[in-house]
Amino acid sequence: MANANGGKRPLSPHLTIYRPQMSSVSSIINRITGVALTLGFVLIIWWLLAVTTGGHYFDDVNGFLSSWLGGLIMIGSLWALCYHLLGGIRHLIWDMGYGFDLKVADRMGWAVIIGSFILTLIVLLSAGVFS
Amino acid sequence: MSFKTAKGRVIGLGSAKEGAHHWFGERLKAVALIPLTIAFIAIIAPLIGADHTTVTTALQSPLKAIALILFFVVTFKHLEEGLQVVIEDYVHSKGRVLVLIVLNKLFCWAFGLAAIFAIAKIAFAG
Numbered sequence: 001m002a003n004a005n006g007g008k009r010p011l012s013p014h015l016t017i018y019r020p021q022m023s024s025v026s027s028i029i030n031r032i033t034g035v036a037l038t039l040g041f042v043l044i045i046w047w048l049l050a051v052t053t054g055g056h057y058f059d060d061v062n063g064f065l066s067s068w069l070g071g072l073i074m075i076g077s078l079w080a081l082c083y084h085l086l087g088g089i090r091h092l093i094w095d096m097g098y099g100f101d102l103k104v105a106d107r108m109g110w111a112v113i114i115g116s117f118i119l120t121l122i123v124l125l126s127a128g129v130f131s
Numbered sequence: 132m133s134f135k136t137a138k139g140r141v142i143g144l145g146s147a148k149e150g151a152h153h154w155f156g157e158r159l160k161a162v163a164l165i166p167l168t169i170a171f172i173a174i175i176a177p178l179i180g181a182d183h184t185t186v187t188t189a190l191q192s193p194l195k196a197i198a199l200i201l202f203f204v205v206t207f208k209h210l211e212e213g214l215q216v217v218i219e220d221y222v223h224s225k226g227r228v229l230v231l232i233v234l235n236k237l238f239c240w241a242f243g244l245a246a247i248f249a250i251a252k253i254a255f256a257g
Contacts, residue, residue: 034213041206044175045242048249051186052256058183066180074179078172085168088161095158127176 022109029113030087033080040077043070078123083116160209167202174199187253196254200247207243211235 018024043065050061064070090108093099099108124130133140174195178186190196218231 031213031217034210035217038210038214041210041246042242045246045249047179048246048253051183051190052249052252054183062180062183078176081168081172085165089165092158092161123172123176127179 022106026087026109026112027091030084030091033084033087037077037080037084040073040080043073043077075120075124075129079116079120082119082123083112086112086115086119157209157212160205160212163205164202164209167198167205170198171202171206190250190253193254196250199250203243203246203250207239207246211239214239 047061047065050058065074090099090112093108099105174189178189190199214235215232218228218235222228222231
């Protein structure tokens with residue numbers, strides 16, 4: 001479809017022309033987190049399969065997910081999941097026809113971004129990651 | 132020349148056959164994933180890095196096992212639909228779109244079933 005206009009029909013302004021807005025940026029992050037979460041789930045399923053195997057194999061996988069690199073991916077995935085959860089709720093609110101007022105949409109965007117970090121911190125604290 | 136009326140020619144065409152149904156199904160899964168994701172995080176987050184006995188004991192609880200299986204069933208359907216939209220939005224060759232959509236379906240079924248298998252095996256046998 002990239003060549004659909006064949007250089008003849010007028011095109012609406014492209015994404016690159018628009019100044020980034022809260023609504024567009026927070027929405028694209030929702031999509032990026034959704035795609036990125038695929039990796040997090042592959043690792044979690046690897047870990048679950050390692051639980052069924054047990055022994056040294058479990059220790060290795062479990063050790064990797066608690067190492068600095070594995071831990072970073074896990075904490076990143078947790079944040080992505082929190083963001084996607086809150087961002088998804090916002091999209092459901094939009095789908096029901098509410099929250100299109102610019103001020104409300106902006107405020108919901110900030111709520112999703114700030115809320116995702118707060119939620120991540122709450123989970124990390126209650127899971128005892130820092131203790 | 133056709134003897135069909137203008138209306139007769141267009142009935143059954145157009146995009147409004149399955150669209151609303153599909154759209155609604157996507158949203159229904161998203162709504163179901165709100166409580167299921169909270170359950171998933173609450174169950175799994177404390178277990179990563181824990182010792183094997185702690186993990187298996189926790190996952191042998193029927194309620195946790197069922198919540199996790201429900202979570203993975205809905206998540207992988209949601210992931211499949213989401214990745215398909217991303218593929219359709221950003222890949223502009225028809226052949227490549229088709230191949231990627233099939234690979235996406237294979238990937239989501241394989242990993243979704245692997246997750247369910249693992250949870251069931253832990254719940255039944257430890």
